[in-house]
Amino acid sequence: MHIYMYISYFTAMGGASFSQPWRSMPWTNEENLNFIKSYKPQNNDVENLRILLHGPVGAGKSSFINSVESVLLGRVTGRVMTDTISGCSFTKKYKAFKIHKDPESFYPFIFNDTMGFEQRNGMNVEDIKLALMGHVTEGYKPIPGVQLKESDQEYNSCPSLDDRVHALVCVMPADLVSLISDEVVKKMRDVRLAASDMGIPQLAILTKVDEACPEVKNNIKNVYESNYLKEKVDKFSLMLGIPQNCIFLVKNYESELQTNEDINGPILIALRQMIVYGEDFINNL
Template sequence: MQYTKNEQVAQALPKEKKQRFCALLGDVELSLLYKASVHGYDAPAFHQRCDRQGPTLLVAYNNSGYVFGGYTSVDYTQSGQYITDEEAFLFYFQGKIPVCVKINSGHHARVDDSAGPSFGQQLYFCYNNQPVVYNQGGNAYTINATTMYGNDGNLKECEVYKIEQIPPVSVEEKPWRDVPWTTERREELVKLIKNYKPLESSVNRVRILMIGPVGAGKSSFFNSINSIFTGHVTNKAMAGSSSTSLTTQFRTYQVKDGREGKPLPFVLCDTMGLEEQSGAGLDIEDISCILQGLIPDRYMFNPVAPYQLKEQKFSRSASLEQKIHCVVYVIDATKISLMSSKLEEKLAGIRKKVNSLGVPQIVLMTKVDEACPLVEEDLQKVYISSYIKTKVQEVSSRLGVPVSCVLPVKNYSQELELNLSCDVLLLTALQQMLRFADDYLDDISPSY
């Protein structure tokens, strides 16, 4: 799992030192993969998050205030092989400046085994699954333990960062999707949504279910849509940065046409975040019950005990209006490439369940501004950004949905005022959700 600008786990690396490393390593970003005080000092925890992640930077902090560590350009894979890596180096700080110690000629940079991180069979971090660094001595790197870490082997933290190249700023010759970035288009979308009526007369408001990993922006999407129709930025649903889901209940949110207005014809349903490990985050069986309209508003999720049908006061099946009419997967654009196989399997299991019930599905790709510098500079360039286009295609491939069902958006997060470009993207996405809900209602059996 990767952590980026809105860190789900706070980074110990000071901003100034982080900038020094970015300058040292070139046009790169550092994304937190592993934090020992949170994930554990044991080797399996390290490998679970750091294997097959490409170049990485390990940063250790000891009780004497020293910051030191090492860089390797070769993946951790637990191959058992000796690794030759001429780009590898150890480092420590002299004041604000990182001092690099390159690998000596003819030596291996490290052994790619199942133990904790080490360099040159010389310096071992989280040694024996403990918060310590152990210097075995050796000739791979020429280091002085007193200068490097004050001979203090007791660690108070150990972090591993993925080194990511900042994508080149490139644009398509013409937009790969046509979006009018005008006030008129915004007002047209607002009017269409306000006047929307579900195809099925027995349904007053369609129900849209938001599903996604912790921190992807499910609650933030509701807050953003609510902000547009309220007329200013709101924060009704709990949203923020955390290592675990801030949403612990099943919540159904209505959006009103203005502060004193009537409810609009849709309901956004928020769920607990998905997590890769079993017994944590939202359970697939809970999702099945939600889809069938069996879980009540404000039901408190229990990751180790899914909802039991016997908990219902009534055994009758839910009405069509109580069922879910469209499922939206919320995926962070900055974390697509680092999505773990376990999380991908979980999403595949959910998609299989949703498919079996015939519910249409859309992917909301959030944080597009954080993923691409071009879009961060101007959100209206989202559909001429080659990088965002490749991310849309990657999401499509990983989740098994058509490219046309992947919608890039930017939620309101740090803004104090509404923004035309944000609104157009968000309202366009909502309009597609309502269209998909109508497709479901149009196809539903008359027996309902």
């Protein structure tokens, strides 16, 4: 009985692992990094592929943008402001972030950061839907319960193809998949259905995998061997309807002072798929 209780506790804490990875993972980053560095939208009407991040408060949306920038610049950055103790969204405005490729140019993709979803406050679902269509301008400060209107200064009445969102990414902490409220799930599901109607591809990243699983905390290379994290991917897939091959596990840069190739790997794979899916969407329009 005591052994059974120990095994159950160990499994609940993410200790159990598969004998073989449940997803193949290349741990050499050169190919993915070269792909991202050489990427350029094929459609001449699109200067930048636009990736919109959404999800609950504290999911790690801003941290993921910082992590991508850290990987591409080769040093840990913190340009996007984050907060570790607030119970409400630290991001207050609809912001767009570009990453320097060299001193005089940027990578041809943009991340749009949004206020997090909360049960009763946070980002308005209808504002996210408008953002998907390109109607929300940068700097817009959402007011919970108040939808952006056509008469508002921040409303873009004639969005170009470049203004539209080309890939939608839901961000969720791996350790909170089973604890997220029904209200927040409904909001994320509403956004997903709206994006589906527009034909916008959708992906998801589960963050904080090291906090969710001790084996991964010890070694990030165990991320796709963890039974616990596989269960979280399964549950999240059923929760939102996002296929499992569109859900990625990442650890954001948070306590590290230098970049690490093992942390970079999952981030680069997720970013590459965002670009690939977004590029397919642009070319299909």
